[in-house]
Amino acid sequence: MDMLIGGKHISSDDLAEVKNPYNGEVIDTVPIAHRQTADLAIMEANKAKESLIEMSAFKVSNKLLNVVKKLEDKREEFAKLLTLEVGKPINESLVEVDRSIETLRLSAEEAKRIYGESVPLDAGLNGKGFFAFTQKLPVGVVAAITPFNYPLNLTIHKIAPAIACKNTVIVKPPTEAPLTVIKFCELLNEEFPPGVVNVVTGYGSEVGDYLVCSDEVNKISFTGSVTTGMMISQKAGMKKVTLELGGNDPVIILKDADIDKAVKGIINGAFLNAGQVCMGVKRVIVEEDIADEFARKLVNETEKLIMGNPLDTKTTLGTLISEKAAIQVEETVKNAVEKGAKILTGGVRDGAFYSATVVDYVTRDMDLVVRETFGPIAPIIRVKNLDEAIDVANDTEYGLQAGVFTSDYSSSMRCAQEIEAGTVFVNKQSTFRTDNMPFGGFKNSGVGKEGIKYAFDEMTKTKLIGLNLR
Numbered sequence: 001m002d003m004l005i006g007g008k009h010i011s012s013d014d015l016a017e018v019k020n021p022y023n024g025e026v027i028d029t030v031p032i033a034h035r036q037t038a039d040l041a042i043m044e045a046n047k048a049k050e051s052l053i054e055m056s057a058f059k060v061s062n063k064l065l066n067v068v069k070k071l072e073d074k075r076e077e078f079a080k081l082l083t084l085e086v087g088k089p090i091n092e093s094l095v096e097v098d099r100s101i102e103t104l105r106l107s108a109e110e111a112k113r114i115y116g117e118s119v120p121l122d123a124g125l126n127g128k129g130f131f132a133f134t135q136k137l138p139v140g141v142v143a144a145i146t147p148f149n150y151p152l153n154l155t156i157h158k159i160a161p162a163i164a165c166k167n168t169v170i171v172k173p174p175t176e177a178p179l180t181v182i183k184f185c186e187l188l189n190e191e192f193p194p195g196v197v198n199v200v201t202g203y204g205s206e207v208g209d210y211l212v213c214s215d216e217v218n219k220i221s222f223t224g225s226v227t228t229g230m231m232i233s234q235k236a237g238m239k240k241v242t243l244e245l246g247g248n249d250p251v252i253i254l255k256d257a258d259i260d261k262a263v264k265g266i267i268n269g270a271f272l273n274a275g276q277v278c279m280g281v282k283r284v285i286v287e288e289d290i291a292d293e294f295a296r297k298l299v300n301e302t303e304k305l306i307m308g309n310p311l312d313t314k315t316t317l318g319t320l321i322s323e324k325a326a327i328q329v330e331e332t333v334k335n336a337v338e339k340g341a342k343i344l345t346g347g348v349r350d351g352a353f354y355s356a357t358v359v360d361y362v363t364r365d366m367d368l369v370v371r372e373t374f375g376p377i378a379p380i381i382r383v384k385n386l387d388e389a390i391d392v393a394n395d396t397e398y399g400l401q402a403g404v405f406t407s408d409y410s411s412s413m414r415c416a417q418e419i420e421a422g423t424v425f426v427n428k429q430s431t432f433r434t435d436n437m438p439f440g441g442f443k444n445s446g447v448g449k450e451g452i453k454y455a456f457d458e459m460t461k462t463k464l465i466g467l468n469l470r
């Protein structure tokens with residue numbers, strides 16, 4: 001597939017292969033862009049700004065709704081391409097496309113609700129006699145840099161609010177999985193003037209970095225790893241920056257919990273998308289009185305997962321993004337076992353597959369739970385009581401989401417108040433998101449929020465207009 005810049009398809013002699021992680025087959029190629037191409041995209045995005053500002057909110061909203069319709073019509077086609085490039089089970093890809101449609105629709109609706117407010121300047125010293133109000137204005141050109149694990153929906157979480165707020169966009173999709181994003185941007189390009197949406201493919205370290213450093217880009221909206229996010233925050237200068245980074249989400253299971261419900265939650269939370277989820281359950285913190293029963297039931301349910309061809313509707317566990325990623329997970333688990341952890345089920349790698357794995361007797365100092373492990377692992381950390389559970393939950397540089405299973409009201413409220421995370425769910429695993437909720441972590445998990453209404457704050461700048469009436 002070509003890049004899309006200024007409404008035109010742009011190729012290059014330098015091409016990168018996009019491979020199906022399930023069988024290694026080349027699905028397609030994309031250009032490896034260099035700085036000159038990124039520069040062209042920056043120029044086209046700046047040129048297109050006026051065309052969008054001229055458009056009424058009503059028209060922008062309707063155009064986004066037209067794209068909703070187009071994506072709905074191509075739901076299966078998009079889901080199949082997602083599965084081919086990422087290796088996730090087809091049923092999960094269908095959910096991602098459905099959520100993408102929802103994200104787009106929410107943005108189209110919110111495009112009609114960009115309000116300012118009147119500001120009582122007379123509440124401040126010498127402010128009497130003014131009529132003042134704010135206006136929310138587009139920031140200009142938004143660079144959207146996105147990761148491989150939910151390439152479509154996470155990119156739409158940036159593009160759709162950006163355009164709804166009348167910004168133009170340059171997308172730098174993930175190197176491993178750029179195809180659905182390009183295809184989606186083509187749908188947008190059919191509706192909006194040339195240059196409103198541009199896609200530049202290639203390596204983050206070159207084109208991504210160039211976009212981050214450019215003075216002609218006004219905002220960076222990034223989702224990806226903490227390492228890249230930190231680099232971006234150091235280089236972005238005076239631009240607005242939103243960083244949605246990694247997670248090491250804890251889920252606490254207390255002795256008064258509904259164990260079956262908790263098991264179901266952990267199965268979904270630890271193994272969805274083969275564990276490659278920022279808000280995936282990465283640490284299962286269990287009160288020791290119920291740990292044996294919980295572990296037995298978790299193993300039982302884990303062994304029901306079906307690993308296989310991701311295009312087969314019966315498959316519930318697909319591949320990781322690459323064999324390299326699977327090897328990394330394999331080594332991290334081995335390392336934990338060497339330090340005393342015990343594999344209860346799984347622990348087997350086959351190419352890019354890694355089996356759904358339950359590891360017990362994990363301690364908080366093991367690499368498996370200190371760093372973000374992006375694989376289908378449920379590491380059980382046994383604790384004595386609620387105090388220790390909260391202490392373990394907070395013993396991390398991350399703070400994306402968290403969950404607690406308990407039937408006790410005050411324990412749930414203590415977790416809600418004391419766990420340092422952007423979201424705490426009670427009787428639900430951390431791995432849950434609706435596309436309208438404020439989403440974004442504390443600590444090293446990021447800066448700023450997404451979730452349509454909240455993303456609008458990040459995609460606009462506020463101007464105050466004050467009329468001196470005396």
Ligand code: NAD
Binds near residue numbers: 232247278
């Ligand atoms: P990554 O940081 O390796 O890459 C993300 C994007 O950044 C890619 O498009 C990449 O090409 C680009 N990039 C790489 N180096 C760059 C640079 N120097 N300058 C600019 N751009 C650069 O992340 P990944 O491996 O694709 O994704 C997995 C990570 O993303 C995990 O840590 C996961 O938790 C996180 N994630 C976070 C959220 C969230 O909303 N908080 C959602 C999904 C994934």
